[in-house]
Amino acid sequence: GVRQEYVEMLENQIAKSNNGIVRTKLLTFGVNVDDLSTARARLERVEADIMNNFKKLGVKSAALSGLERLELLHGQLHPGGNDPFRFSWDMIPKTGLSTKDFIAPTSFDFRFSRLFRVGTTWGASSYLQILASELSDKLLAELLELDAEMTITLHVQTVDQAAAVKAIKAKVSDIDKMKVEEQKKAVRSGYDMDILPPDLVTYSQDAKTLLEDLQSRNERMFLLTFLVVNMAPTRRELDNDLFTVSGIVQKYNCALKRLDFQQEQAFLSSLPLGHNAIEIQRGLTTSSTAIFVPFITQELRMDGEAVYYGLNALSHNVIMANRKKLKNPNGLFLGVPGSGKSFAAKRELVNVFLATRDRIIVVDPMGEYSPLIRRLGGQVIEIAPDSPHHINPMDIDLSFDEENPRALKADFILSLMELIVGGKDGLQPIDRTVIDRCVRFMYREHIQHPEKKQMPTLQDLYELLCKQPEAEASRLATSLEIYVSGSLNVFNHETNVDLNRRLVCLDLKKLGAGLRTIAMLIMQDLVNSQVSLNFMN
Known part of the structure; x- marks a missing residue:
C-alpha cells in the first residue's frame, strides 16, 4: 500500500515536470580560412577553449562525430521522429549514395510564402525582432519549456573591436550633427535651442552609453540573428504553437515576425551547419548576448x-x-x-x-518517526526509564579485523565518563589512566572467551572502579553510581533488542534532560559501529 501511494505521488510529480521534453543544445562554430589544414588547427584550438569554458560553467559537453552529426541532421529533417536512422560508413561504396541521400526526407515543399512542408509535417520559420531595451534570461527559458517541436537558432557573429568602436563613433558624430542642425533651426525660429526631438535625445544617450561600454567596460560587439522554426503535424497545431510563441516573446517586449519568401533559407539556417542565409541582424553587446546562453539551471x-x-x-x-x-x-x-x-x-x-536494500537507522529525539517505522515493519526501540527495551553501552563488536575494538571502546567510555563527571576541567590524566585500566580488565575475559562470558555492563565498570586504590577512582565511582543503581540506571542493562534489523528507530522522546546528552553519545557510538560494520561488509 505504501509503495502504491508513493508511485502515484511520483507519477503526479513527473506529470507536472517537463521531463517529457527532450532539449538538444548544440554549438556550431566556424572560421574563415583558405585551406583545410589551417582550418583544422584553428578549429581544434577554438574547440579546446569552448570545452574549458563549459567545464567552468559546470556544463557537460562533447564533440560530435561525423556519424552523430548525420543522425542529428536526420532527426531535424524527419520531424516527428518516426523514421529510423540507418547508416554506416561502409554503406557509401556499397550503395553508391552520398550521406545526403541517407538523411534526406521524402519531400520538401517551399511553394508557400509563409509556410513549408517536410514530408507530411508543416513548418514555419520566423525571426525574433528585439525591441526591448533590457532583455531577460527568462525569455529563452520559457520558449524552451514549450511542449512543441521547435528549433531555436542563434547565429552570433563577432565584430572586430576596432571596427565596432569606429562605427559607433561615426554614429555619435552623425547624431551630434543632427543635434546641431536642430539647434540652428531653433535659433532661426526663435525658441530655446536646448529643446530637441525626444528620439534624437534617446538615440544620443544610447549611442554614448554603447561607446562607453565598448571602450571601458570590456564589452564586445556581436551581430545576432534569432530564428525560430516551428513544426507540427497539422496547420492548426502549427498556428496554435506560433500563437503561443508570439505571446511569450511579446511579454518580453519583442516581436515574432514571419519570414516571407525566405522559409527555405531560414529552415536551412536552423540546421547545425553554421550557415546563416538570413541577413536580418541585431547588434548586441557581450552582456546582452549572454542573456541567450541556454544554461540557466543545473539539472540532477x-x-x-x-x-x-x-x-x-x-x-x-x-x-x-x-x-x-x-x-x-x-x-x-x-x-x-x-x-x-x-x-x-x-x-x-x-x-x-x-x-x-540499504539499512536505515533513525535516532528520533522527538518521537516523530516511530509511527512510520512501525508501518514499514521496522524495529522501534524506546529508550526511557519505564521502557522494556534496553541497550547496553558496553557492548563490544569483535568483528573489526583491521582495528583494535577494545581501544575504540575505551575511547568511547572515556567520552562517556567525561560527560558523567562533568565540571569545567572534565577528566584529569589520572582519571583517564584509571578508567583505561578498568576497561582493559573488564573486557579481558570476554575477548578471550566471547561465547562463554556475557557482555560487561556499567555495573562491572562501577565495581572495578570501587576496587581501585586511587582516590580518583572513588570519585569516579561515586559520579557513576546514579547511572548504575540510582534513578538514572536506564543504561545499566544487557541489550535485549535486535539492532540488526533493516529498519531501526531509536526513540528518545521520554528521556529527561539528565539522560538526553548521555543517550545521544551512546546512540552515536551505536550508529557509528553499525555503519563501520556495514562498510566492512
Whole structure:
C-alpha cells in the first residue's frame, strides 16, 4: 500500500515536470580560412577553449562525430521522429549514395510564402525582432519549456573591436550633427535651442552609453540573428504553437515576425551547419548576448537506485539523485520551523526503503518517526526509564579485523565518563589512566572467551572502579553510581533488542534532560559501529 501511494505521488510529480521534453543544445562554430589544414588547427584550438569554458560553467559537453552529426541532421529533417536512422560508413561504396541521400526526407515543399512542408509535417520559420531595451534570461527559458517541436537558432557573429568602436563613433558624430542642425533651426525660429526631438535625445544617450561600454567596460560587439522554426503535424497545431510563441516573446517586449519568401533559407539556417542565409541582424553587446546562453539551471538526474528529491524550482524537472555516488554523500535538511524538514526526511526514508536494500537507522529525539517505522515493519526501540527495551553501552563488536575494538571502546567510555563527571576541567590524566585500566580488565575475559562470558555492563565498570586504590577512582565511582543503581540506571542493562534489523528507530522522546546528552553519545557510538560494520561488509 505504501509503495502504491508513493508511485502515484511520483507519477503526479513527473506529470507536472517537463521531463517529457527532450532539449538538444548544440554549438556550431566556424572560421574563415583558405585551406583545410589551417582550418583544422584553428578549429581544434577554438574547440579546446569552448570545452574549458563549459567545464567552468559546470556544463557537460562533447564533440560530435561525423556519424552523430548525420543522425542529428536526420532527426531535424524527419520531424516527428518516426523514421529510423540507418547508416554506416561502409554503406557509401556499397550503395553508391552520398550521406545526403541517407538523411534526406521524402519531400520538401517551399511553394508557400509563409509556410513549408517536410514530408507530411508543416513548418514555419520566423525571426525574433528585439525591441526591448533590457532583455531577460527568462525569455529563452520559457520558449524552451514549450511542449512543441521547435528549433531555436542563434547565429552570433563577432565584430572586430576596432571596427565596432569606429562605427559607433561615426554614429555619435552623425547624431551630434543632427543635434546641431536642430539647434540652428531653433535659433532661426526663435525658441530655446536646448529643446530637441525626444528620439534624437534617446538615440544620443544610447549611442554614448554603447561607446562607453565598448571602450571601458570590456564589452564586445556581436551581430545576432534569432530564428525560430516551428513544426507540427497539422496547420492548426502549427498556428496554435506560433500563437503561443508570439505571446511569450511579446511579454518580453519583442516581436515574432514571419519570414516571407525566405522559409527555405531560414529552415536551412536552423540546421547545425553554421550557415546563416538570413541577413536580418541585431547588434548586441557581450552582456546582452549572454542573456541567450541556454544554461540557466543545473539539472540532477541520476540512474539506478536514485531517490526523488522534488522538482527543480527553475526548470521544473524532477530531481533524482543517488547520494552514495556523489562526492559527499552526507546531507542536511535546513529550514525554518514548519517548512517541512521532518516530512522531507520521512519522504527520503520511504523512498530509500522502497527503492534500495540499504539499512536505515533513525535516532528520533522527538518521537516523530516511530509511527512510520512501525508501518514499514521496522524495529522501534524506546529508550526511557519505564521502557522494556534496553541497550547496553558496553557492548563490544569483535568483528573489526583491521582495528583494535577494545581501544575504540575505551575511547568511547572515556567520552562517556567525561560527560558523567562533568565540571569545567572534565577528566584529569589520572582519571583517564584509571578508567583505561578498568576497561582493559573488564573486557579481558570476554575477548578471550566471547561465547562463554556475557557482555560487561556499567555495573562491572562501577565495581572495578570501587576496587581501585586511587582516590580518583572513588570519585569516579561515586559520579557513576546514579547511572548504575540510582534513578538514572536506564543504561545499566544487557541489550535485549535486535539492532540488526533493516529498519531501526531509536526513540528518545521520554528521556529527561539528565539522560538526553548521555543517550545521544551512546546512540552515536551505536550508529557509528553499525555503519563501520556495514562498510566492512
